[in-house]
Amino acid sequence: MQYSDYTATNLARAIDSLDRRTIYDYPTKTTKSRLRILQVTLPEGPILIERITTPKGKKEQKKEEISISVDMIQRLANAIKPNRPVNVDRVFGGSYNTRSALETLLLHTEYFYLCYPGRIQYVGQSTKIKNGHKHLIYCPDNPHSAGIIETQEVHSMCIIEADRDIQIDALTSNKPQLKGAEAELQREHEQMQVLLVKCAEALGLKAWIAKNDHGVQYNGKRLIEQENVIKDLRKVAALQGYMGAPKAGELIDCIWFDKEGRNIPAIIEIEHSTGVTSGLTRMKGFMEAAPRLMDMTYVIAAPDDKYRTKINQKANEPQFRELNIKYLPYSAILDLYHLTRRSMCGIDNIKFLHTFLEDPLAG
Structure with missing residues (x-):
């Protein structure tokens, strides 16, 4: 099946479809913060959200309004291809403190899953398969219920980034x-x-x-x-x-x-x-x-x-x-x-x- 390119408009609309009343958990269970959507400006953002944190040892919640910029939305949308894992941290090269929030919200939409593809590491002249890092994957033919994070098994899939991999055989x-x-x-x-x-x-x-x-x-x-x-x-x-x-x-x-x-x-x-x-x-x-x-x-x-x-x-x-x-x-x-x-x-x-x-x- 042929797919058109995933766009910033697609991404913004997907998040706009989520329930404003729901407080969303990050995919990493140890993360103390949670998210609520305040406003989505269509067609391409920005997206205003509220980050809610309960400091350790305290009962009261800390609430902070943060904005996910149009630039962030466009950069992530450009990296999304059907049925191909995307490492959000790598897309943004370590910049943008709100990238995990954007990833979290997208994972709660119906066409995105959490996945852990293996990764190929070069060791001298041989290769070995190592456990993979957290990725999201866009599955347009396999929607799940909105508002929850689902994991997609990708046992047969490994990430090979030969143009970006650095081998230090010396x-x-x-x-x-x-x-x-x-x-x-x-x-x-x-x-x-x-x-x-x-x-x-x-x-x-x-x-x-x-x-x-x-x-x-x-x-x-x-x-x-x-x-x-x-x-x-x-x-x-x-x-x-x-x-x-x-x-x-x-x-x-x-x-x-x-x-x-x-x-x-x-x-x-x-x-x-x-x-x-x-x-x-x-x-x-x-x-x-x-x-x-x-x-x-x-x-x-x-x-x-x-x-x-x-x-x-x-x-x-x-x-x-x-x-x-x-x-x-x-x-x-x-x-x-x-x-x-x-x-x-x-x-x-x-x-x-x-x-x-x-x-x-x-x-």
């Missing part, structure tokens, strides 16, 4: 004693470090890599030997005058500096196999050792979906709130990497980075 871990699942987790952690180093290089920045990862090899050279990797934190201009700062920062996974070492666009902890608390504690110690760095951008990079709730909870704890933590999903790191492979001139690297970050403190 990476050699400095922790060869690890085996099995531990080794796989460590390799993914190191891959993210390499990607962040290469992104920094493309943006005209230098990078510090955690001291215990200096021995990771990429393209036959240790990370500490890479051209844009800082060799000694004690010699960085931004940390002069703060005797404890180099020691406090030496185990932080990745710190971006400008070429002169005077400004710090990002301080990044990669959380994969360990708890979020350890990374937040390291960054808190770094900030306390150099108080002038309080207004820098502190980032937790972590797998999509799995860590989002945990980061939101920890970032809002009193001892960490002053860090104003941002969340950088792994999919956004890949998006950032692929975009920085292009010739990029005249951009503000700090503002560019922030388009990929989520703000856990926003609710």
